[in-house]
Amino acid sequence: MSVNTESHAAPVAASPGAPASNQPHLRRVLGLAALVMFGLSYMAPPTVFTTFGTVTQITDGHLAAAYVVALATMLFTAFSYAKLSRAIPAAGSAYSYTQQTFGGHLGFVTGWTLMLDYLFLPMINFLLIGLYMNAAFPAIPAWAFALVSILLVLAFIALGVKFVGKFSGVIVAVSVVIIVVFVALSVSYLSGNPAPSVTAPFEMGSGGVSPIFAGAAVLALSFLGFDAVSTLSEDAKDAQRNIPRAIVITTLLGGLIFIVVAWAGGLVIPDWHEFSALDTAGIELVEKVGGPVLSAFFIAMFVTGCIGSAMTSQVSVSRIIYAMGRDGLLPRPFGKLHPRFGTPVLAAVTVSAVSLLALVLSLEMAATMISFGALFAFSMVNLSVIKHFFWDGKLRGAAGVLNYLLMPFIGFALTIWLWTSLAPNSFIVGLCWMAAGVVFLAFRTKGFRQAPPKLTFG
Numbered sequence: 001m002s003v004n005t006e007s008h009a010a011p012v013a014a015s016p017g018a019p020a021s022n023q024p025h026l027r028r029v030l031g032l033a034a035l036v037m038f039g040l041s042y043m044a045p046p047t048v049f050t051t052f053g054t055v056t057q058i059t060d061g062h063l064a065a066a067y068v069v070a071l072a073t074m075l076f077t078a079f080s081y082a083k084l085s086r087a088i089p090a091a092g093s094a095y096s097y098t099q100q101t102f103g104g105h106l107g108f109v110t111g112w113t114l115m116l117d118y119l120f121l122p123m124i125n126f127l128l129i130g131l132y133m134n135a136a137f138p139a140i141p142a143w144a145f146a147l148v149s150i151l152l153v154l155a156f157i158a159l160g161v162k163f164v165g166k167f168s169g170v171i172v173a174v175s176v177v178i179i180v181v182f183v184a185l186s187v188s189y190l191s192g193n194p195a196p197s198v199t200a201p202f203e204m205g206s207g208g209v210s211p212i213f214a215g216a217a218v219l220a221l222s223f224l225g226f227d228a229v230s231t232l233s234e235d236a237k238d239a240q241r242n243i244p245r246a247i248v249i250t251t252l253l254g255g256l257i258f259i260v261v262a263w264a265g266g267l268v269i270p271d272w273h274e275f276s277a278l279d280t281a282g283i284e285l286v287e288k289v290g291g292p293v294l295s296a297f298f299i300a301m302f303v304t305g306c307i308g309s310a311m312t313s314q315v316s317v318s319r320i321i322y323a324m325g326r327d328g329l330l331p332r333p334f335g336k337l338h339p340r341f342g343t344p345v346l347a348a349v350t351v352s353a354v355s356l357l358a359l360v361l362s363l364e365m366a367a368t369m370i371s372f373g374a375l376f377a378f379s380m381v382n383l384s385v386i387k388h389f390f391w392d393g394k395l396r397g398a399a400g401v402l403n404y405l406l407m408p409f410i411g412f413a414l415t416i417w418l419w420t421s422l423a424p425n426s427f428i429v430g431l432c433w434m435a436a437g438v439v440f441l442a443f444r445t446k447g448f449r450q451a452p453p454k455l456t457f458g
Contacts, residue, residue, distance in 0.1 A: 030235050032242045038232065039250030042316065043225035044309035045175040046302050048261045050128065051218060053281025056272040059215035064201035064262040066215035071255030073216065073418060074223040076411030077378045078251040080385045081230050082244035083403070087388060093231045094377040094384075095320060101384040101392070104452030105441060110380045111324055112437030116373025116430065117224060118317035119354045120366045125310035126150050127358040127366065132299050132306075135280075143359045153310045154352045157318065157343065178301045179257060185289040186264035201266030210421075217418040220378075221370050222258060226251045227377070228316040235319075279363070314351050321347035328452070368423065372430030375419040382412035 030038065048067075056063045084097045094114050099107025129149045130142030197203075204212060226247040233239045236246075265285050275281040282302075287295040322344035325334025338345040357366075389395045389404035396405075442448055 030232060030242075031237050032246055035229050035232065035236055035242055035246035036249050036253070038312055039225035039229040039246060040175075040254055041225075041305075041308045042228040042312040043222060043250070043254040044125075044305045045179055045254065045257045045261075046298075046305045047222055047309070048258045048265075049282025049285065049298075049302070051222075052262075052265060052285060053272065053275050053278030055215045055218055056266070056275075056281065057278055058218065059211045060205040060207060061266065061270055061272055062201060062203060062205055062212060063215065064259055064266055065204065066212050066219055067255065067259045067262050068202065069212055069216040070219040070223065070418075071251070071259065073411070073414040074220065074226070074251050074255065074378075075248075076407060077382060077415060078223075078226045078247050080382045080408045080411055081226060082247045083385050083408075084381065084388065085230050085233060085243040085247065086240045088233075093227055093316075093320060094381045096323065097384045097388075098380045099452075101387045102380075105445070105448065106380075108324075108441050108452055109434060109437055110377055111320065112440070113373045113430070113434055114320070114377040115317070116433055117221065117370040117377070118313065118320060118373075119351060120357075120370050121221075121224065121313040122153070122310045122317070122351060123355040123358045123361070124363060124366050124370070125306040125313065126153075126355050127361070127363055129303050129306045129310075130358065131363075132303050135283075136296075136299055146358045147356075149307060149310065150352050150355050150358070153307065153314060154348060156311055157314055157348045174301050175305050178298060179261060181294070182286060182289065182298075183260060183264050185294065186268050189289045190264075190267055195267040195270065198267065200270060201263045213417060214421045217371060217375070217421040218367070219258070220415075220418055221367065221374055223251060223254060224313075224374060225254055227374075228312060231316040231319045310355075314348060314355075317351050318344050318347040321350060365429075368426040369429050369433070371422050372419075372426045373433075375415050375422070376430070378415045379412055379419065382408040382415065386412075 052063065055066060059066045081097075088096055088100050095107055095111030098110040126146045126149050130144075130146035133145040134140065134142035229243060229246045229250055233243050236242050268289055269275070269281075269285055272278070272281075275284055277284075283295055283298065286298045290298075321330065321334050322337075323335075324330045325332060325336070325344075325347070327335070334344070334347050334350070336346070337343060385408035386405055390400060393404075395403075441452070445452055
């Protein structure tokens with residue numbers, strides 16, 4: 001017997017606190033393995049090569065140390081996500097968590113700010129596809145490759161989240177292969193060219209911890225996969241059990257992969273001054289250990305990984321737009337599902353339209369906007385744990401203090417530290433975006449005199 005595995009709307013009996021019967025709901029089709037694959041595909045393990053040169057410069061050759069700081073910070077935040085995903089199992093991620101704990105107004109501001117990383121992360125992938133493909137085929141402009149990839153990903157997403165989940169598994173498998181090959185070749189290279197110290201990439205330089213945290217602030221974006229997993233609570237089987245587990249597993253596995261690659265690369269090329277161009281340092285690194293053949297293979301696999309990351313990131317932001325449209329914070333059509341495909345197609349088309357900025361914006365500007373939005377959202381999730389469990393739930397025993405006060409507070413403090421380590425222009429762009437969101441909210445709530453409608457959960 002065949003079963004339609006896509007989203008659908010179905011009338012249900014009303015009950016107190018239940019969603020309205022005419023609201024659409026997403027079918028639960030993703031298991032733990034698919035969720036982890038989705039998150040890892042979103043994180044795109046080969047992305048460590050993308051920022052290799054830039055962050056190596058920021059940290060003065062201590063990229064691995066920055067990844068350790070980023071992983072530690074993200075693990076505290078991932079635990080906060082895991083706790084809230086059990087209590088609030090609905091699509092919407094940090095938006096839903098903040099809305100349910102701090103109210104609709106702050107929830108909207110959090111969701112609006114979170115849009116910075118979700119809206120522009122697909123764009124970064126399309127931009128990278130254009131750059132790398134243009135490097136391989138200089139006769140074709142980068143914007144042409146970017147445009148084709150935008151349309152291709154939109155068509156894939158229209159097929160539904162289960163298709164994306166299967167494709168994510170393929171992308172992660174390919175990514176793991178290239179990571180394993182690179183590490184193996186790096187070990188082989190180092191056997192004939194031993195490094196002065198195998199622990200050097202983890203040490204602090206003369207600048208102390210400041211450069212390490214500045215680098216970690218940029219690298220925190222690499223861990224957005226666990227946030228992406230939280231947006232699929234309405235797509236997951238046994239969401240209250242599998243979503244928290246997938247969040248932590250995705251964060252830990254992704255972080256370990258990043259650290260190993262950064263460590264190996266830091267030993268192969270310990271001095272970042274050796275790179276001819278920081279933006280293409282990853283290609284230079286791969287070519288040094290594997291030659292031009294591996295470099296060509298790397299470009300092909302990297303572009304494939306970008307397509308997978310663009311797909312998963314676009315699915316996630318479509319789910320957030322869908323949740324906000326269903327809630328009435330955005331126009332209602334955004335909260336509707338396509339009658340044939342059963343997916344939030346209007347939301348996906350909107351994200352594709354925003355991704356067209358890849359044709360004109362720089363990678364640096366897009367990354368800056370993502371950094372601001374991501375770290376702000378992470379901070380609010382950590383605060384939401386304290387508010388929801390410790391303050392409102394009064395879980396104040398020894399275990400409550402540890403799990404619902406101390407751990408999320410450490411996560412909050414670390415994310416704020418990283419947040420303040422960002423470049424000043426990120427705050428200019430980010431605060432302007434937040435201000436636009438506040439103005440929009442004021443208009444929709446008639447000067448904040450009306451409370452924004454709350455998300456409902458079934």
